[in-house]
Amino acid sequence: MNHVKNRKITTYQLLSQFLVSSNKETNEMLLDSFVEEAMLIDNYSFSDGLLGAGWLISYLIKHKILVFDVDEILYDVDDLIYKLTIKAVINSETTIEELLQLISYYQQRLLNKSKTYNIYRHFALIECLKLLVDKTLSTLSENSLILTPLAKSRVLLKFSYLVTTCFNEKEIEIPFYNHMEDLIFFYQKMEPDDFNAEDEITLCYLQLISKQYANPYWVNCVTEIIKSIEIQNQVTSSLIKVADLYNPNEDNYVSIELFDFIQKYDVIFLLANNLKSLTFKQTELLI
Template identity: 95%
Template sequence: MNHVKNRKITTHRLLSQFLVSSNKETNEMLLDSFVEEAMLIDNYSFSDGLLGAGWLISYLIKHKILVCDVDEILYDVDDLIYKLTIKAVINSETTIEELLQLISYYQQRLLNKSKTYNIYRHFALIECLKLLVDKTLSTLSENSLILAPLEKSRVLLKFSYLVKTCFNEKEIEIPFYNHMEDLIFFYKKMKPDDFKAEDEITLCYLQLTSKQYENPYWVNCVMEIIKSIEIQNQVASSLIKVADLYNPNDDNYVSIELFDFIQKYDVIFLLANNLKSLKFK
């Protein structure tokens, strides 16, 4: 995926801009500029290109921050992302991160309700998502010994969100359970003094995954591990608060204080992109 460095506006930062600022005109001007520049240089990346722009537009429409016909505005983008998807699926060098970015795009698109339902487009979105999930599971299995726990936990968090929204649990249930059990066992064996900031963040992701998947046994296991260590990382402390409050079936959405994650654009994106019952304030 073509990536352009050193740009001031990124998908993550622009998402935070829309969530924090009520200046509709300025926000939409920034979004227009973001899309135009990506199109001008054929940038299809998630961080600062059309893949990320497509996800963001889809997210903003879903949450009624933008008002327009999602299928109409993303018609051409869908076709471009389809081509990226096929390349990603057949390329043995595609990373977990790239797969998660594409999965996020298709999931968000499937969560949109279009004014005119197009069964063929819906079918294409579903089939592309299935291909990407299969590819991710395969990559996870083949590289299980070399992938960091943090990377694995991000996949599991995404999959817990998928089965809560638009994906058949039976298609991922066995590998999902196996990877969750392996990570929990790994951290149960780790000595408290050996935990680093990355491990603390991983535990937070595992706890969010456990609660979203509604598995009380995992919730208790991860909580016991968290209680056995002294959390040093500030982001991890904030994420634990989110996990404590989080209930994927709660009609009264969990409200996230954006102040807790000020300028942590990647964390705000991760929460927006992976949790079902959530709103920001």
């Protein structure tokens, strides 16, 4: 691991390190350095700041990779993220990606089981999540004509995970269905030779969404589209394998395919952050 000591790492790289390496001492040393540097320069970003660090710590505690009282360790971070949330909600320039990052933080926090349940903290987490979901839906609607299918599918993948874990489906059901149906129809009308690598990845996300949302009609539609095209991208092929194996009602090992995502930190993060039942086999993978 000496080659990473002097190189800044991201939340996504650090997540991969914890997921695939059993070197507890090195992993925790990297996390400590990550948090210290973010605090030193008041970095609140997700990629290499406190928002990402808070999400990662929450995720690792949820999956018993770290053992701490989550409310105690993230008490001050929660307060900082509340302030970021208000700014994001009132700022007309907030991007979809920024909203999804904040939503991911709150969702992961709500999935944590604290030693001492605090109703006021739980209420604050829920209300902030609702504000962000509303903002995301309005932003999605206002920018529907300029957002790519891939960008839309990432939002829908997050929402499909939300409604299976900690969010009321009725609050997003109509726009969720409309956007999903539009994307499926868009790809049903596309000629097989017109699909590019981004379209292929989008289809994989749509398949995961369909399964996670337990909609067999969508699953069949997307499956038929995927069968009609020739997959060229290796990452896409690996994602299709994940989608084929995925069942949100069971714990599924996709560990045998994890090596296909080496250096694809964003893809590993997307899977870990948006799928209800997913586990990774630990093996040594240097970041």
